[in-house]
Amino acid sequence: MNEELLRVEHLYQYFPAGGHGKNKKYVQAVDDVSFFINKGETLGLVGESGCGKTTTGRSLLRLYEPTKGRIIYDGKVLFDSGNVPLTNEDGIEVMENGKPKFGKKTTVDMKPYRREMQIVFQDPYASLDPRMTVGDIVGEAIDIHGLAANKQERYDKIQKLLECVGLNSEHANRYPHEFSGGQRQRVGIARALAVDPKFIVCDEPISALDVSIQAQVVNMFEDLQQQMGLTYLFIAHDLSVVKHISNRIGVMYLGKLVELADSNELIFHNVHPYTRSLISAIPIADPQAARANKRIVLEGDVPSPLNPPSGCRFRTRCPYATKQCAQEVPEWREVNKGHFAACHNLDKVN
Amino acid sequence: MSEFLVNIEHERLSFFTPVGEVKALNDVSFHIKEGEVLGIVGESGSGKSVTAYSLMGLTAYPGKLLGGTLDFNGHRINDMTEKEMQKMRGNEVSIIFQDPMTSLNPVYTIGNQIREVLKLHTNKTKKEIQERAVELLELVGINEPKKRLKQYPHELSGGMRQRVMIAIALACEPKLLIADEPTTALDVTIQAQILELMMELKDKLGMAIMMITHDLGVVASMCDHIAVMYAGNIVEYGTTDDIFYRPKHEYTKGLIRSIPRMDTTEHERLIPIEGTPVDLLNPPKGCPFASRCDNCMRICLREKAPVIHFDDVHYSTCWMNQKAELEGGTKQ
Numbered sequence: 133m134n135e136e137l138l139r140v141e142h143l144y145q146y147f148p149a150g151g152h153g154k155n156k157k158y159v160q161a162v163d164d165v166s167f168f169i170n171k172g173e174t175l176g177l178v179g180e181s182g183c184g185k186t187t188t189g190r191s192l193l194r195l196y197e198p199t200k201g202r203i204i205y206d207g208k209v210l211f212d213s214g215n216v217p218l219t220n221e222d223g224i225e226v227m228e229n230g231k232p233k234f235g236k237k238t239t240v241d242m243k244p245y246r247r248e249m250q251i252v253f254q255d256p257y258a259s260l261d262p263r264m265t266v267g268d269i270v271g272e273a274i275d276i277h278g279l280a281a282n283k284q285e286r287y288d289k290i291q292k293l294l295e296c297v298g299l300n301s302e303h304a305n306r307y308p309h310e311f312s313g314g315q316r317q318r319v320g321i322a323r324a325l326a327v328d329p330k331f332i333v334c335d336e337p338i339s340a341l342d343v344s345i346q347a348q349v350v351n352m353f354e355d356l357q358q359q360m361g362l363t364y365l366f367i368a369h370d371l372s373v374v375k376h377i378s379n380r381i382g383v384m385y386l387g388k389l390v391e392l393a394d395s396n397e398l399i400f401h402n403v404h405p406y407t408r409s410l411i412s413a414i415p416i417a418d419p420q421a422a423r424a425n426k427r428i429v430l431e432g433d434v435p436s437p438l439n440p441p442s443g444c445r446f447r448t449r450c451p452y453a454t455k456q457c458a459q460e461v462p463e464w465r466e467v468n469k470g471h472f473a474a475c476h477n478l479d480k481v482n
Numbered sequence: 483m484s485e486f487l488v489n490i491e492h493e494r495l496s497f498f499t500p501v502g503e504v505k506a507l508n509d510v511s512f513h514i515k516e517g518e519v520l521g522i523v524g525e526s527g528s529g530k531s532v533t534a535y536s537l538m539g540l541t542a543y544p545g546k547l548l549g550g551t552l553d554f555n556g557h558r559i560n561d562m563t564e565k566e567m568q569k570m571r572g573n574e575v576s577i578i579f580q581d582p583m584t585s586l587n588p589v590y591t592i593g594n595q596i597r598e599v600l601k602l603h604t605n606k607t608k609k610e611i612q613e614r615a616v617e618l619l620e621l622v623g624i625n626e627p628k629k630r631l632k633q634y635p636h637e638l639s640g641g642m643r644q645r646v647m648i649a650i651a652l653a654c655e656p657k658l659l660i661a662d663e664p665t666t667a668l669d670v671t672i673q674a675q676i677l678e679l680m681m682e683l684k685d686k687l688g689m690a691i692m693m694i695t696h697d698l699g700v701v702a703s704m705c706d707h708i709a710v711m712y713a714g715n716i717v718e719y720g721t722t723d724d725i726f727y728r729p730k731h732e733y734t735k736g737l738i739r740s741i742p743r744m745d746t747t748e749h750e751r752l753i754p755i756e757g758t759p760v761d762l763l764n765p766p767k768g769c770p771f772a773s774r775c776d777n778c779m780r781i782c783l784r785e786k787a788p789v790i791h792f793d794d795v796h797y798s799t800c801w802m803n804q805k806a807e808l809e810g811g812t813k814q
Contacts, residue, residue, distance in 0.1 A: 180669035312758050342525040343696055347740040347754030354751075369669065376742035376752065396747045413674035415699025417741050419722045422703035429678055430671045433639045 137363050139168040142216040143201035145191045160437050161187040163387040174364040176378030178371050184387040185367045189333040193249055194242055202235055212238040250324035254336035256316035260308040266319050267304030273326040293322040314345035331363045371414055375399055383407045386445040393471035404473045405481050406446050452477045486513040487690050493550035504762045506532045508714040519691045521701030524711035530694045534660045539567040555657050573603045576651035580663035582643035586635040592646050593631030599653040618649040641672035660692045710734050713760045713770035720796035730798040733771045
């Protein structure tokens with residue numbers, strides 16, 4: 133069970149945003165994020181819009197070339213920028229002559245790995261080519277990777293995939309606009325499954341759907357995971373759905389992971405002040421509990437990732453912020469077994 | 483007139499589109515008392531926004547009111563001219579739209595847009611209007627209001643823009659505030675801020691709120707009464723506790739069952755409502771929910787269920803209740 137499938141170390145993703153030379157500005161979308169995903173598990177990633185969860189998902193598939201960091205998939209290094217320290221199995225930096233040892237600069241051809249790592253996009257209205265039939269959308273990956281020997285096999289494969297996601301075979305000849313949002317999302321999932329992947333990044337796959345349809349799609353993700361032994365990185369801003377589907381959950385704020393733990397541990401025994409306010413802000417669909425719930429309302433808005441606050445990025449909205457928070461970036465440390473958080477004032481908060 | 487601020491009875495409204503008549507509202511009736519918060523929940527296309535817009539006379543061509551009466555604050559909306567309507571809008575009733583990014587005019591400053599309402603509806607002098615605008619921004623919790631008045635919408639964040647929208651809506655202290663998915667486009671922490679602000683202002687100004695949303699969590703914490711809509715019908719109406727703890731319509735039950743719960747450590751499988759919403763171009767003859775209902779009976783396909791009252795407020799339109807009554811049991 134606890135076999136590691138994917139490991140991300142010190143991932144940085146900066147996007148240039150105007151300016152020249154010295155004044156060149158960067159959107160610091162993802163800043164020093166490290167985590168791992170075990171085989172067959174679901175890691176949830178939550179946070180507000182603009183916190184870098186989608187960018188993290190795309191960078192680790194190398195849809196964006198990461199600025200810095202290392203991505204290891206199934207024991208093979210897919211990307212290494214050559215300037216982030218290596219760590220051993222216990223997460224301690226490997227030292228050489230008193231200096232941290234860096235990895236070797238590596239970039240591999242992703243095509244063989246695309247067969248193993250896939251993505252389902254957020255917006256089922258924008259992520260399907262309106263001029264291709266559903267059959268061709270699903271079949272495109274089969275063609276590219278040469279997974280079907282002849283036309284008949286290709287056809288059979290497409291039929292099987294569509295059935296697998298709860299569509300029927302006559303749908304293959306239709307165009308995306310003929311489908312509802314929930315059905316389109318199923319097409320998107322069928323496309324991801326076409327290459328028999330092991331790992332799927334689900335980038336807010338249900339947030340564009342109606343409430344009564346959401347449950348259908350969530351159940352389908354769970355069924356597919358059981359049938360095919362898939363591993364998911366499930367990105368969403370709706371914590372109640374993420375809690376439902378994930379084994380572990382990571383919370384992001386302004387490009388940084390602030391807390392990561394087992395899902396029940398994170399919901400009921402969270403330690404980071406941001407996680408706490410995020411959970412209390414979720415409207416509870418139960419009037420009695422809602423009346424009893426004391427919301428921790430955060431002041432102000434999320435700062436701009438162009439110019440994030442020094443030290444801890446959450447300090448401008450944190451009720452516990454001290455001087456130290458402005459000066460030092462809090463360390464990402466294990467507070468309990470498998471429960472990580474980055475905060476200077478954990479003793480005060482708890 | 484009546485004891486109700488809003489009283490809608492048997493409203494039927496259709497949109498006449500090139501492909502045919504879309505029956506957006508089928509016999510919708512409800513009322514709102516002064517100072518009350520009514521939540522309207524439903525999926526997209528269930529008619530929740532149309533209900534609100536018709537109350538403000540915003541369902542112009544190709545929309546047409548086919549029947550029923552709409553009373554608001556002593557006005558009969560059906561008989562009002564456009565001029566009278568303009569006087570009412572923004573003054574006695576105002577609306578906050580879903581998307582604060584698109585509902586403010588990008589080429590006018592915030593101040594301009596707030597002052598516009600005051601200019602239209604009050605006899606205040608320029609100076610008084612300016613003072614009131616500053617006061618309004620303070621009321622909705624925007625710091626440095628004088629500076630903000632000179633800024634354009636693109637200079638503000640989503641949460642701030644929604645606050646500005648609320649300030650504009652409240653400029654004339656309306657009796658009724660219609661909030662059409664006011665927090666759907668916002669993040670959860672910002673959503674919490676805005677909901678808190680709305681409840682605070684409601685207590686301060688004593689207005690009624692009509693809260694349109696698809697998020698059951700939002701209505702659970704805010705509303706006194708809830709109307710559940712499906713395919714242009716109110717399928718169930720009751721107090722918040724009625725809807726959450728004693729739901730009587732199969733759709734409401736399904737809706738509540740399908741949300742993942744936060745407060746359990748066990749992993750329970752979600753129970754979805756199968757199928758997809760009905761096409762309002764040709765709605766089914768019987769109960770609109772029949773095709774997706776687990777307990778669908780033969781009569782559900784043939785006839786619409788009558789309104790069944792459980793107490794003074796709580797009612798629903800579902801044959802299952804009729805059946806329970808006939809069988810003499812109290813089966814849920």
